Amino acid sequence: MDLLSDAIAAMRIGQPTSNRLRAGSTWCYRFAPYEGAGFHVLLRGSGWLVPSAGEPVPLGAGDVVLVPHGSAHTLSSAPDAAGAVPFETAVPEPDGRTEFLCGKYRLDRARQHPVLAGLPEVVHLPARIGRHPELRAAIDLLGGEVAASHPGRDTVVTGLLDLLLVYLVRAWLASTEHPGWPEALRDREIAAALAALHENPAAPWRIEDLAARVGLSRATLARRFTALTGWPPMAYLTWWRMTTAASLLQDTDLPLPALAAKVGYGSPFAFSHAFKREFGVAPGKYRLGAA
Numbered sequence: 001m002d003l004l005s006d007a008i009a010a011m012r013i014g015q016p017t018s019n020r021l022r023a024g025s026t027w028c029y030r031f032a033p034y035e036g037a038g039f040h041v042l043l044r045g046s047g048w049l050v051p052s053a054g055e056p057v058p059l060g061a062g063d064v065v066l067v068p069h070g071s072a073h074t075l076s077s078a079p080d081a082a083g084a085v086p087f088e089t090a091v092p093e094p095d096g097r098t099e100f101l102c103g104k105y106r107l108d109r110a111r112q113h114p115v116l117a118g119l120p121e122v123v124h125l126p127a128r129i130g131r132h133p134e135l136r137a138a139i140d141l142l143g144g145e146v147a148a149s150h151p152g153r154d155t156v157v158t159g160l161l162d163l164l165l166v167y168l169v170r171a172w173l174a175s176t177e178h179p180g181w182p183e184a185l186r187d188r189e190i191a192a193a194l195a196a197l198h199e200n201p202a203a204p205w206r207i208e209d210l211a212a213r214v215g216l217s218r219a220t221l222a223r224r225f226t227a228l229t230g231w232p233p234m235a236y237l238t239w240w241r242m243t244t245a246a247s248l249l250q251d252t253d254l255p256l257p258a259l260a261a262k263v264g265y266g267s268p269f270a271f272s273h274a275f276k277r278e279f280g281v282a283p284g285k286y287r288l289g290a291a
Helices: 005-011 135-147 153-175 181-186 188-199 207-214 218-229 232-252 255-261 269-281 281-290
Strands: 016-023 028-031 036-042 046-053 057-059 064-067 073-074 096-108 123-125
Touching: 005 153, 005 188, 005 232, 016 135, 028 064, 028 123, 036 135, 036 153, 064 153, 073 232, 096 153, 123 207, 135 153, 135 181, 153 181, 181 188, 181 218, 188 207, 188 218, 207 218, 218 232, 232 255, 232 269, 232 281, 255 269, 255 281, 269 281
Parallel strands: none
Antiparallel strands: 016 096, 028 073, 036 064, 036 096, 046 057, 046 073, 064 123
């Protein structure tokens, strides 16, 4: 089980995109709100990320920024957004001293996992020697692929973009002191309980089964799980089952009885009732709407 991969896979829609841009001595590019997440890597030079709310973030060569909630922001050579033009209209300057790698992920907010919902508006990961070597390696590979025209480039870039998102969130989780889900994933017993639920959401879990699985009493598991994640264990299981079902409805042609069994429901009726309570629409209509 990999909760982070599960969380990203449940939200992902379509393929991520990226491009590489060189800019001159003065530049200011505006990014409109987006139904997904965006990232920027400053490959050369220096600049600023100016969020729609909050203080400007200084950027140096090698810095990485994730905008996980798709909020409006500006990349600029100065700590303000004066004179910003839409990024889509930017004209590359081949001899520019500043170089960016920018990308976007399309994500469905209706299926957002709380581990991702808890990310701040801007995740800034400064370049530091020895920090997050996997992230740095992915950036180097991605920058090279985006700049070249090698055979199989599109497949490689898509895979590297998926890796990059995982590495970005993983790096933040490892370095943050925020309470909640980062702590839950570092807590051995709670992480093991989450792993068990993700590994087999269709199992007929009871709180006592889960507690025995991770070596805690029912009361201790319920208290710690709820304190760290904000969900009682069985409520989280129900939510994850419905989130998984939503992904299956969108991405597969599984008939309703088979899909219901895959997420732990003995009958399509019981599953449909639970799904409608969570998403406000019957599974069949949800599938048609996603088509």
